[in-house]
Amino acid sequence: MTDFAYTQAIMEALEALYGEAHWSPRFDPMEELVSCILSQHTSDVNSLRAFANLQRRYPTWQAVVQAPTEELADTIRSGGLADTKAARIQNVLRQIHQSQGEYSLHNLNDLADSEARKYLMSLPGVGPKTAAIVLCFAMGRPVIPVDTHIFRVAWRLGLIEKRIGEAKAHDALQAQVAPESVFRFHVALITHGRRICKALNPRCSECPVKEVCFTYRESDAVR
Numbered sequence: 116m117t118d119f120a121y122t123q124a125i126m127e128a129l130e131a132l133y134g135e136a137h138w139s140p141r142f143d144p145m146e147e148l149v150s151c152i153l154s155q156h157t158s159d160v161n162s163l164r165a166f167a168n169l170q171r172r173y174p175t176w177q178a179v180v181q182a183p184t185e186e187l188a189d190t191i192r193s194g195g196l197a198d199t200k201a202a203r204i205q206n207v208l209r210q211i212h213q214s215q216g217e218y219s220l221h222n223l224n225d226l227a228d229s230e231a232r233k234y235l236m237s238l239p240g241v242g243p244k245t246a247a248i249v250l251c252f253a254m255g256r257p258v259i260p261v262d263t264h265i266f267r268v269a270w271r272l273g274l275i276e277k278r279i280g281e282a283k284a285h286d287a288l289q290a291q292v293a294p295e296s297v298f299r300f301h302v303a304l305i306t307h308g309r310r311i312c313k314a315l316n317p318r319c320s321e322c323p324v325k326e327v328c329f330t331y332r333e334s335d336a337v338r
């Protein structure tokens with residue numbers, strides 16, 4: 116069995132139920148970054164509405180930076196935490212312009228995954244999950260974003276230890292997934308976390324990976 120065979124088998128069992136995901140970028144890296152900041156602590160519907168409002172009002176990133184922060188906050192109000200997010204978006208854009216001389220993340224194309232991740236995480240308010248989302252979703256890089264669903268499913272399956280926390284889970288989980296399967300694995304786990312392996316009352320009897328699930332085998336706590 117290769118190092119990746121276990122996670123590959125889990126992914127394929129989940130895909131048999133949910134279907135196989137195919138990567139294609141929905142946004143360019145800058146758009147993904149700003150969209151991701153807007154998605155913090157709110158639903159996809161609300162954050163995408165806020166992002167659409169931002170794009171409608173401001174034709175360029177420079178216009179976003181030059182807008183009064185209160186005006187930007189009003190524009191993205193539907194995404195929640197608008198005052199905080201408006202200031203964060205402007206700070207991130209300013210820092211990118213300061214370091215790159217433009218409002219662009221083209222520099223990431225020349226960086227290895229670890230360096231690109233480091234650069235993104237040097238931006239104000241950008242943590243490992245946001246950096247991974249930009250790299251994985253917008254650029255197809257083999258960097259796995261770990262959100263609350265992925266973290267929960269991964270520790271229940273026994274792939275990571277719960278006590279390491281979400282931030283360190285990125286490296287621990289990524290080391291177990293074949294680089295070419297990272298996007299598919301991410302989508303399979305997040306779908307499973309939303310539909311069956313829910314935070315409360317997971318529906319283990321319907322789970323296609325229960326036979327290999329550490330939590331299912333070792334405890335009846337989640338049944």
Ligand code: SF4
Nearest residue numbers: 312319322325328331
């Ligand atoms: S058996 Fe239950 S706890 Fe384990 S992965 Fe499936 S739904 Fe989650």
